[in-house]
Amino acid sequence: MIVVVDSSALTLLVNPDARPPDDPATGAPLTHARERIEHLIDSLADNSTIIVPTPVLAEVLVRAGPALQAVVEQMERFPRFQIRPFDKLAAVETAMMTIDAVRAGDKKGGSAEPWQKVKIDRQIIAIARTNNAERIYSDDQGLATFARAQGIEVVSSWELPLPVIQTELFDREA
Template identity: 50%
Template sequence: MVVFDSTVLILLLYPEAKPPIDPATKAPLTDCKARIEFLISKLSESKTPILIPTPVLSEVLVRTRNEKSDAYFDIMRKSPAFQVEPFDSIAAVELAHLIDEALASKKELTAAETWAKVKYDRQIIAVAKTRGCTSIYCGDGNLAAVASKNGMKPIMTWELPLPPVNQQQELKFDEQSKTDPEPGRSAPEDAELAAAEVSQNREIGEEESEKETEGSVNLAEAAEPKPKIIDNPPE
């Protein structure tokens, strides 16, 4: 299982969101849409569940307060591709044991940090660790540092690979049709179709697994599906 932070989730739900800055070029990251689509396709192929901690969900919903927010949240709840998990009592105990010099020493924070953000980031890591996540896809260096110190592999947005050349050309060729809703269809409906495609790939893999190993535990059944999806970018 992997976890998304709010930056990655917003790029997924809102392809036109302002791209993050690539430290290597000091310019906005190129081909964000293609990178995110390729990531989702690889996670779908490997039937890897995507965790969305409720602190991430709340941040995205706050940033996207409009008529589409409820539609995206409803899609998330119904899609087994995503699991929305709360910051509960188990996560609270985990947070208390995180390796975190900032919380332990009360050191002076940088301009990019506040104590509220420090605690918010730790809640995300605590939820992820208690759900068995091994990697976090994020766009925040401070969050990535805490994840790394606590045994999780951070993958930054600017580290996401581009799809193979032939696939990338195919994505660009179809960019207009995927960016805008088809005539007569809303953006949330397009998002629902995308989530359904991810879910279908997982279901196919689960059926094949059942045929190979009779009586094996179905991942989607073992963990109650708590789907997710949201909309609108941060300025």
């Protein structure tokens, strides 16, 4: 399976101090957000590919500060993570999405977000589509709306299961 992570999911993975998103069910910060993302990565099949679009990488690296190079090196050590560029094919895909939206009478495709964010979201979705991604992990509702409109499944961090924590009922001593 080929999946994409957006900046909200990737930030939780690479930055232990990242602020978790708010859980829509409670309005409070999501509990065990990092653990949920780590469990997701662990539970994906060994032959799964996790795509990090370059616009996502750029956003996460801005927040990484001095750890910028270490974050890139860490991702490059895991072959399941593949950094994918906004290339010519993705540019064509983005243009086609924008042309369709303009023809429908709203270049932002119904989004209330600033135009620059809409363009970046489309680039991320175009990278996902041109790399045959089936799913994107994102807490960004604007991005999620675009992804669903393009036939890509979206999973938010609050929808991820908690990892099963196994504890011993009784301490066992020899």
